[in-house]
Amino acid sequence: MSDATEANKVEKTKTETAEAVPQGTAKTTESNEAKPEGSSDKKKKKKKKRTNISKIENYFPKGIYPEGEWMDYHQDFNLDRTTDEEKRYLQRDLENQDHWNEVRKAAEIHRRVRKNVEGKIHPGMRLTEIADLIENTTRKYTDAEDLTKMEDPTSRGIGFPTGLSINEIAAHFTPNKGDKTVLRYEDVMKVDFGVQVNGNIIDSAWTVSFDPQYDNLLTAVREATNTGIKEAGIDVRLTDIGEAIQEVMESYEVEINGETYGVKPCRNLCGHNIAPWRIHGGKSVPIVKNGDITKMEEGEHFAIETFGTTGSGYVTSEGECSHYAQQDYDYELPSLPSTKKLLQTINKNFGTLPFCRRYLDRIGEDDHEIALNYLVKQGYIQDYPPLVDIPGSYTAQYEHTILLHPNKKEIVSKGDDY
Numbered sequence: 001m002s003d004a005t006e007a008n009k010v011e012k013t014k015t016e017t018a019e020a021v022p023q024g025t026a027k028t029t030e031s032n033e034a035k036p037e038g039s040s041d042k043k044k045k046k047k048k049k050r051t052n053i054s055k056i057e058n059y060f061p062k063g064i065y066p067e068g069e070w071m072d073y074h075q076d077f078n079l080d081r082t083t084d085e086e087k088r089y090l091q092r093d094l095e096n097q098d099h100w101n102e103v104r105k106a107a108e109i110h111r112r113v114r115k116n117v118e119g120k121i122h123p124g125m126r127l128t129e130i131a132d133l134i135e136n137t138t139r140k141y142t143d144a145e146d147l148t149k150m151e152d153p154t155s156r157g158i159g160f161p162t163g164l165s166i167n168e169i170a171a172h173f174t175p176n177k178g179d180k181t182v183l184r185y186e187d188v189m190k191v192d193f194g195v196q197v198n199g200n201i202i203d204s205a206w207t208v209s210f211d212p213q214y215d216n217l218l219t220a221v222r223e224a225t226n227t228g229i230k231e232a233g234i235d236v237r238l239t240d241i242g243e244a245i246q247e248v249m250e251s252y253e254v255e256i257n258g259e260t261y262g263v264k265p266c267r268n269l270c271g272h273n274i275a276p277w278r279i280h281g282g283k284s285v286p287i288v289k290n291g292d293i294t295k296m297e298e299g300e301h302f303a304i305e306t307f308g309t310t311g312s313g314y315v316t317s318e319g320e321c322s323h324y325a326q327q328d329y330d331y332e333l334p335s336l337p338s339t340k341k342l343l344q345t346i347n348k349n350f351g352t353l354p355f356c357r358r359y360l361d362r363i364g365e366d367d368h369e370i371a372l373n374y375l376v377k378q379g380y381i382q383d384y385p386p387l388v389d390i391p392g393s394y395t396a397q398y399e400h401t402i403l404l405h406p407n408k409k410e411i412v413s414k415g416d417d418y
């Protein structure tokens with residue numbers, strides 16, 4: 001999920017048809033996945049084994065989750081390191097082991113969900129099908145299939161709405177009820193989804209395309225994101241990361257339908273730090289040189305994400321809104337009963353986590369439109385409309401969550417896919 005700076009707000013148009021797409025119908029299998037540790041070998045008999053996905057704990061009975069990819073900080077950061085300092089680093093890191101383990105748990109779920117869906121996304125699928133596939137798989141691994149039956153629905157589960165943003169839409173599109181958008185062969189789709197365990201959110205995204213003419217666009221953005229990850233570190237200035245990202249992104253060209261484009265960063269989209277239950281922790285990681293001398297700090301979690309485009313390099317808010325979140329609870333509840341009830345439901349089920357309208361439908365709040373719009377107008381809830389470059393342009397995104405340990409960084413959401 002991205003952090004947008006200064007994107008214009010445009011009036012939303014809400015057109016909704018009555019047709020609902022049933023939730024929870026996507027069948028997911030894990031034929032090539034590891035079976036839960038300790039499960040019986042008897043199941044091997046069948047050629048086509050269809051192992052049902054269950055909660056992640058069943059695959060890791062010891063409760064220790066795999067580490068991400070480790071990466072050293074810049075050499076100069078470590079040059080004057082002494083043995084004593086190293087000991088202190090390790091001590092500090094050890095004290096946070098339980099915390100890191102929970103983040104890794106969410107990351108392992110993210111990897112498994114995307115492994116499960118990557119091969120299944122194909123032209124002709126409706127976006128609602130893709131969203132259901134990703135979200136239902138996440139719900140199974142996190143053991144959060146029915147929020148209405150959970151004591152604390154914010155304790156684990158989906159981290160934020162599944163972004164399925166196509167072509168010039170760079171971010172913050174997910175289908176609302178009745179959406180009939182179908183993914184086409186010629187589309188470029190950003191898949192941005194989140195998993196959270198005890199408020200530790202993993203935010204990671206990749207881009208799906210079928211036509212090889214977009215390959216350079218995707219490569220440019222993947223390399224730009226990798227550069228951002230390489231440059232990240234304790235005491236590193238955010239503008240310097242943006243500058244490095246920009247340089248790599250702009251070194252690529254892509255030819256689409258006979259026309260050559262220089263790849264540009266979407267300059268008003270940013271990565272961000274992540275705080276407990278808050279996808280945007282307050283710091284923005286630019287993808288251009290922007291002069292922000294704020295520094296990254298030890299112990300912080302960052303979503304490093306970059307967006308490349310063949311368009312103008314500037315996104316604006318456009319189209320029907322699906323993403324919402326509240327910033328805090330520090331307010332008096334509204335007096336209007338329907339509005340008050342919706343806000344209480346949002347508090348209980350999402351807290352400060354972003355949610356989308358489908359998630360309200362799913363917990364029985366399917367007649368929420370008027371009350372939700374009121375809450376937005378009154379400032380209780382923030383809306384996050386789709387962020388869009390110029391018509392006819394193509395945008396791509398790659399994103400990882402990284403952890404700034406005292407002595408090295410961990411690309412915790414790294415997988416063998418990206």
Ligand SMILES: [Co+2]
Pocket residue numbers: 001002003203204271272303305399
């Ligand atoms: Co993000």
